[in-house]
Amino acid sequence: MTTRNARRTLQMAGVGTAALLALSACSSSDDSSSVKSDSSAPASSSDKPSGTVTVFAAASLKESFTTLGKEFEAQHPGTKVTFSFGGSDSLAASITGGAPADVFAAASPKTMKIVTDAGDASGTPATFVRNQLEIATLPGNPDKVSSLKDLTRSGLKVVLCDKEVPCGAAAQKALDASGLKLTPVSYEQDVKSALTKVELKEADAAVVYKTDVKAAGDKVEGVEFPESAKAVNDYPITLLKDAPNAAASKAFIALVQSAEGQKVLTGAGFLKP
Numbered sequence: 001m002t003t004r005n006a007r008r009t010l011q012m013a014g015v016g017t018a019a020l021l022a023l024s025a026c027s028s029s030d031d032s033s034s035v036k037s038d039s040s041a042p043a044s045s046s047d048k049p050s051g052t053v054t055v056f057a058a059a060s061l062k063e064s065f066t067t068l069g070k071e072f073e074a075q076h077p078g079t080k081v082t083f084s085f086g087g088s089d090s091l092a093a094s095i096t097g098g099a100p101a102d103v104f105a106a107a108s109p110k111t112m113k114i115v116t117d118a119g120d121a122s123g124t125p126a127t128f129v130r131n132q133l134e135i136a137t138l139p140g141n142p143d144k145v146s147s148l149k150d151l152t153r154s155g156l157k158v159v160l161c162d163k164e165v166p167c168g169a170a171a172q173k174a175l176d177a178s179g180l181k182l183t184p185v186s187y188e189q190d191v192k193s194a195l196t197k198v199e200l201k202e203a204d205a206a207v208v209y210k211t212d213v214k215a216a217g218d219k220v221e222g223v224e225f226p227e228s229a230k231a232v233n234d235y236p237i238t239l240l241k242d243a244p245n246a247a248a249s250k251a252f253i254a255l256v257q258s259a260e261g262q263k264v265l266t267g268a269g270f271l272k273p
Contacts, residue, residue, distance in 0.1 A: 049076040049248035054100065056084045056091045058107035058166065058235065059190040060131060063215045064268040065105070065256075071264075072255050079248055087165040087190040088112075095120055095240065102249035105237040105256075107131065107166035107191075112236045122243065125236035128257050129270040132232050133170055134210040135223040136198050143204050148174060148225045151205055152182050159197045159206040160184040167191040170231040171207040177230045195220065209233075211269040234273065 053072075057065050062085045069081035084091065084101070088111035095101055096118040104121070105128070106112040112125050137145050143156060151158045160182070161168030168187065175182055185203060188194040195212050197203040199219045213222035237256060243249050255261050266272060 047247060049251040050078045051245045051248055052080045052082060053102050053245055053248045053252050054082050054084070055103040055105065055252065056086075056095060056099075056101045057103075057105040058088045058091070059085045059192045060107055060167070060209045060211055061085065061105055061235070062192065064211075064265050064270070067264050068252075068255060068261055071260070072252050075255075076248070076251065081252060085190075085192075087162070089114070089164045089166075090189065100242075100244055101240055102243040102245050103237065103253060104240055105235060107235055108169065108233050109236055110169070111166060112238065115238070115240075120241050122239040122241045122246070125238035126257070127234045127273040128237050129235045129262075129265050130232050130273055131209045131211055131235060131270055133167070133174060133207055133225075133228040134213050135205055135225060136195055136208050136213050136216070136220040137205045137223055138198060138201060139218060139221055141221045141223065145205055145223050147223075148178055148207075148227050149180060151207070152180055157185045157202075157204045158182060159186050159188060159194045159203040161191055161194050161208070162187040162189055165190060166233050167194070167207070167209060170233050173231040174207075174225075174227040178227050209269075214269040232271070235270075 055065065065083060069083065072081055073079050088106040088108060091104065092106065092111050092114035095104055095115050104112070104115055115121050116125065135145055135148070135151065137143065145151065160171050163169055163172055186197065188197065191208050191212050194206040195208050195216060198206045199216060210222065213220060237253055239246060239249050239253060262272065
């Protein structure tokens with residue numbers, strides 16, 4: 001009996017020790033999880049956008065992106081958005097050539113493909129707006145241009161974007177769809193340059209985007225043409241692979257794609273994706 005009682009006493013002591021060890025383990029586990037939770041709190045605050053975001057964007061986005069850049073800076077004190085606007089093809093070439101940038105917004109999937117094929121995009125580009133062509137004429141439309149065919153009239157000085165630029169490729173697509181041939185007085189490197197030729201009265205008309213005609217106000221007059229529906233451009237945007245400020249750049253892209261961003265863009269004449 002004494003031996004059995006002694007064994008039972010030892011067994012009970014063992015159970016008690018095991019229970020204490022279990023409690024200690026639980027307590028240790030709870031402590032470590034609370035530390036992780038506490039240490040993760042500052043991480044979320046450090047995710048706030050800061051620093052400079054460098055955006056390479058198609059020339060036709062100048063007005064709306066400038067507005068969104070100011071809005072972004074107002075929403076995130078301590079940030080600054082800088083832009084490089086131009087022809088999408090030349091911007092893509094600069095990016096693949098190593099120019100430091102965070103975000104690329106192109107005026108066509110074709111020019112975006114230059115960047116993605118080079119492996120310089122981070123993730124899959126997303127279409128955020130679309131744009132349609134329009135004819136820009138001198139104020140009052142003195143040459144009575146009413147159709148795309150009218151641009152082929154002898155003596156009319158017409159300007160197009162270069163065929164490698166999205167607005168030029170779209171114009172050529174519209175002309176091809178209509179079976180029309182047009183020899184412009186010049187090919188311009190981006191849509192703003194083409195529009196400026198009309199604003200300065202160096203050309204009678206130019207095929208540009210609706211958004212550019214709208215941005216020009218009373219400096220030009222817009223003429224819609226049905227063939228433009230066959231040459232609508234999708235605008236993709238992407239974070240670049242080696243973006244110097246990826247965190248803030250993602251926040252800027254989110255603003256562009258948000259309801260607030262879309263309101264600015266559609267207000268400028270862009271179409272929803």
